[in-house]
Every structure is written in structure tokens, then in C-alpha cells.
Amino acid sequence: MTARPAARPAAGRLAAAPGLEGLSLNTATTKRWTLPEAVDGCVRAGVPGIGLWRDRVAETGAAEAARLVREAGLTVTSLCRGGFLTAPDAAGRAAALEDNRRAVEEAATLGTDVLVLVCGGLPEGSRDLPGARRAVADALAELAPFAKEHGVRPAIEPLHPMFCADRAVVSTLGQALDLAEEVEARTGDDGVGVVVDTYHVWWDPQVEEQIARAAGRILAFQVCDWTLPLPADALLGRGHVGDGLIDIPRLAAAVAAAGYTGFTEVEIFNQEVWDTPGEQALRTLVERHRTHLARI
Template sequence: MRNLTGRLDLCSINTATLGHREPLGRTIDRIARAGFGGIAPWRHEVEKAGVKEIAKQIKALDLTVTGYCRSTYLPASTHAQFVANIEANKAALRDAAMLGAKCFVMVVGGLPEGSRDLSGARAQVRDGIAALLETARDCGVPLALEPLHPMYAADRAVLNTLAQAVDICEALDPGGSGFLGVAVDVYHCWWDPALQASIAAAGGADRILAYHVCDWLRETRDLLLDRGMMGDGVVDLSAMREGVEGAGYDGLVEVEIFSKENWWRRDPDEVLRVCAERLQTVC
């Protein structure tokens, strides 16, 4: 396992960690000034600021774009909407290419409004990913399937375990082209009894494209917006990174924290200082 002490160049900040409170250009400057080697911006802020300008700024600061967040949800109640979702993701992939993103993060979506057809939603996810693969190859940006904690199955992602994600990769991209893999997010995967085996399987096929860190608070107050700073919760972060890197992942370690009532209320530079300290001591 790599030693992160004095190596913030091996670390990235997902812009959600700072709460999207400032213009993206200012956030990028803060992250670069704090010494981090990478950034993971969100579509809504990139599109607002202008992808060409943001790409130029990121390149000038020599930051690695560890991931572009995130996909339009795939499942839909009508075929026309499903097709529209695919097209929206193709457009986002083209922007990801302009940013030089290492991957396009796929949060696949939950059940369509009014639906109880979980199997149907999962089938749409598989079909949608298959439809995006050619564009991903053309753009040179891999699709990183991010399984979300099962509590989000209804509204955010019917892809809920790393094993599910690896199965889709193997089914749609047997042998591995380099353009379909997984994002391992501590918050969503830490609880999984099959996690280590799934990490090994993903790594063995060279499919780990991103690694996201935060912590799970024992008494979490909000299932979406109360993630913990690394070291404040119950996850054995060192052991988890050891597994991910032991499986072959050599990319940046990306901090992604949604914390409406705590970290999003603090000074952004303070948040970055604490992220830096925790990355080097508990991750």
C-alpha cells in the first residue's frame, strides 16, 4: 500500500466535499493551492461555468480529473425518455473527454416514478450501459459503474453491490477493453460481506477506475447528506485501501463528502486542511 504522507499529489478532492458553495473556478484554485493532485467536478457546475474554460483552468494548474460526476439516471417509464437519458449521457461523455477525465462516474438511477419493477429497472441499466460503450470508446473516457448503498435502490441506484457491477462489466465487456469498470466508494461498499472478494475480482480484471473515501458515522442523521470525515466513523479505511491497492489500483484517492450540517458549513480552506491531514493519517 502506498504511503500518502507528504503525497497529496496522490489525492483528489471531489468538489461536492466543499458543498458547491462557490463558483467552480474558485473551488479549483483552492484545491490546487492546497496541494492536491486531482479534482472531480460535477456536471451542473461545469456546464454553468463552461466546459472549455474549466478544462483550460484545470490543465493550467496541472490537476488530474479523477472522475466526472455524474451520469443522468438511466431507467425511465417510457422508451422516449430512456433514449433521451442515453443521449444526455453521451453529451456528458464528450464533455468528460474535453476535461481529460479518467472516468465518467455512472450513478445509474433507481425505479422510474410509480414503478415497482426492480428487475425491469436493472435491465434498463444494463441496456443503457451497453448503449454508451461505443461513445465511451470514441471519447476515450471509461465508464465507472458506482454501486450505491441498498438504501438508495428506490430513487438513486438499482446497482447496489460491487459484485453486481463487476458482473455487468464482464457481461458487456468480456476480457476488458479498458472502457468499462467500477468506482469503489467507501460510503456505499464498506458494509458488504463480499467486498474483499469483489474488489479482488474487479482488480483481477483491471476494472477499478476510481476510489472514493469518506466515513460512515455510527449515528448518521441523514442518509444522503451526513457523511463523515475520514477517521470520524466506523470504517477501517486503511484496510480498505490496502485491499483496493493490493488489487492493482494505482490511481488517486478521491475524497467525496456530503455533509450539509457540518463540513459544508465550514470554511472551505479548513475543510481542505482536515482532508489533507486525515488522508495522510487514517486512510
């Protein structure tokens, strides 16, 4: 249940190309690639990690996806995503928990212990933000024991506050850690952790102190850059590392100083990146990693 060391691949693991130790491709970045194509791309480029999205996994089924990545020697660095835990009614809550249990099982099948959770926005028609946040805490306390039984750690991803209304009422790393600690206090399970994504946390005046506080709970480190202007809806404004305004090496150093030894997963939501061939997107991502992050 501890972070896997990225630098020393176990037997049967793909050897990383020089400078790419600890690099992981999140499949959301290369949207045009199927899972087999993404796996193949990683192998050819010497990228040893892969972060999987459930829709991509569903294309082949979890068992086949697991076989593909295992035979390629890739490390699955996370499964994205569970969450959406703010339904206000019992039926909605039950359905969300059921879906999250399936996600936990998929993560276990895929051989990753990290299930990324995007916690959900305000319920339709509601302005009750404190209520939605309480709902997340309650759902996490229910999910955590099930995840533990399956050897999976729920990883709360705080999303940038501009997504508070519609995607995630968990808006800061500090709040995510408060939630993890609350779940531990309620269930005795210390397995709930957090995702640190540069895009979502870079603006936070407390980011460095909260990253330090997160020691032992950082389950994934995702990177992409803040580019301007923001596009409509703001979801697809993320850039390759180095294209924007975030001091990503500073955040990478803070995460390393907190004892995180896992992978750096590149997850970019950007229509322009999505429109480029997967090969090219991966090449750029690899170059940027070597330039900006390989020595952190």
C-alpha cells in the same frame, strides 16, 4: 485508458505536497467553492487531483473548466456524474442516453477518462426492480461504444442499498462487475469499470473478494466515512475519513492490492462540512489523508 499513476506527476502537473500524492478533492465536498476557488484551493494546499461535478463544470462551461484545471496542473480524476438509466419508456431512455453522451463529451473535454455513473432508482410508480436492473444493462451496452470512441470509460458506482429505491438499483460491487462483464460480452468493449466508494461498499461481506475481482476495472476510489446517527433521507450522513466506523485503510489496501494506482478522491456529502468554509474543509481532508491513508 489505464489508471494514471498518481505518484509521478507528468511535466506541467502540480507537484503534490508531502503525503498528498494521489489525493484528489471531489468538488462535492467543498460545496461553497466555485470551480475557480476549488482549483485555487487545491493548488495552494498541494492537492494534485480534482474530481468534478457536472453542475460545477456547467458554471464555467467545460472548455473553460478544462483550461482552469490544466493551467493549474491538476489531474481531473473523474467527472460526476452520468447515469439515471432506468427510465421505463423509449423517450425517457433516449433522453437519458443523450444526456450521458453529453457527459462523455464533457469528460473528454476535461481530460479525464472516468465518467462516474449513478445508475438511477426505480422508475416513478414502479416496483419492478429486476426490470430496472435490466434497463441499466441495456443502456450501458448502448453507451459503452460511444464512450470508447471518446476515450472515456463509464464507471459504474454501486450505491449503498439504502439508495436502491431512489438513486441506484446497482447496490453491490459484485453486481456492478456483473454488469461490466455483461456489457463486455454484448459489445466486446472491456472499458466499462467501477467506482469503489468506501461509504457504499464497506458493509458488504464480499467486499474484499469483489475488490480483488475488480482488478483492471477500478476507475475511481472515493472515500468518506459512515457516521451515526443517519440523518433524515440518509444522503448527507457522510463524514470525514476517521470520523466514523469504516476501516478505510483496510479498503484502501484492498484496492491497492487489486493493482489500482490511481487517486484517492474525497467526496463528502454532509451539511455540516458544506457549511464550513472550503478552506477549512480542505484542511481537514488533507490532515485526515495524511493520518489515515498517506502510507497505504
